[in-house]
Amino acid sequence: MKTVVYTSDKKTHFFQELKSIYRDIKSSNFLAYQMTKRDIQSQHRQSLLGFFWILAPVIINSLIWLFLNGSGVVNVNIPGGIPYPVFVILGTTIWNIFAEAVQSPITSVNTGRAIISKINFPKEALLMKGLYTLLFNLAIKMIPVVAILIVYQVVPSWNLLLFPFYLVALTIFAFAIGLIITPLGLIYTDISKVLITGIPFLMYITPVVYAAPKVGVFKFLFNLNPLTYIINDTRNTLVGVETQSLLFTVILTVISFIVLLIGLVIFRKSMPIVIEKIAG
Template sequence: MVHNASTSTIRRWEWWNRLAKRLQGAGLWVELTRNLASRDVETRYKHSLLGLYWAIINPLVTAAIFGFVFGVIFHVSTKPIPYVVFYLGGLTFWNFFANGVMSAVGSVSGNAALLAKIYFPRIVLPTAAVLARFIDFLFSLGVLVVFILLYRVPVHWTSLWIPGILMIQVFFTLGIGYMVAALNVLYRDVTQLMGLLLMVWLYFSPVMYRLSGHPQSLQIILLINPVGAMIEVERNVIFTGHVLHPEYLWVAIAWTGFVFLGGIALFKRVEPLFAEVM
């Protein structure tokens, strides 16, 4: 009995020690991810004249062009929200996803020298790439806020849901990022393919157009797309104060869980081949 009690005490201590070590290790990797992400942002804008302003200029110019084309030439109505604000509301969130994925694609294959020198979990690289784009996104969000204030568009208290929905979007972007980063090491075509795929994906997401007014079957197709559902919900909570299709957010959450875990699983499976291929 005494033996059993002491064995179980030792086991418990071992468990605590293991947990402490894991947390310590996780802390180191979090620190590394943070450093890599901030380095990414710094190097991206380091030798440019406008520096971080590019993070603001890009969405501004795109919104101006699309606002002119769709709002002025084609008279696309998004009343009561001005088209520029409507479009920027979708584009800001879409850009985070698309830029995050495109940054993640080359994050492993573009760091061959770093991989050869030191050991660290390779998954840190796409994670840092996506987080770097999240920093850019925060600047774009500032632009959106300025436009909302300029056009005096009423914002609803339901906007407080945005951080929660963003969290889901971050995990979804990370999941896709892990997949494409791993596959890009094996097949460099993935970079080109993702460029095309994201273009198609953009048109299949309610970024430039409003969801309502389309046939029901088309609306369903657009909402099954997790990014489409997230953008629609994000825009709803900011501008209308109620979510028109809340159940599709659960579809997006379910796909996010799968994409995130599947992304890690795929990355881990391909990871042993990195050294061989690179």
């Protein structure tokens, strides 16, 4: 049997690395698809409620805020003309997509810990597996979105054509963040715990279940948060409201894509060190 020794002393040009990454992603695409299919089947085969668990975070979080608002415990500020159930379900769904995309790289590679040090295969296949799982879950999460729009007879405008772009922009932004921190997250489990703890906190300074405040320190925090603009506009494309920050989103997407490419190279170059730590 051939023995493969992982080393990190190979010096290559940044764009040469990107070219190699592209080749490996292309060659391992079928492997990533098969791993995704296997994981989805294993997760839901013995589950009584099946795919409902993909929707559970969205539904439960939305019901909590609908109850709090309906009972008068909190007085939620939302833009005029949008029914609150529509506002909160769309916002929670979009936020859940972001949260899952941030955690996707580190989660998908973590699930492959048992094999990455024993089997020689392109480790980018694990990232692709995470992306395919994310896309599958996204398709399921669109079900309550379509349902709530039909129930409340919300008619989107031509801005609906921008919805796929905003979803791609949000996914690239989130995936790039997750990819950059993945090498450290594989070595130090604290990173995953910080993500699990920090992402729900971040939701409260993002217009997910209520609109951005117009005065005070929280207005400053909301304005400082790039997710404010993406999530607002993503929701606006579905409810027929004009988008407000298209240029900002375009610029952020370009920057995120560059960060994503850098993250891929860092991931590739750091994997020998990570594998050594895991195996050791």
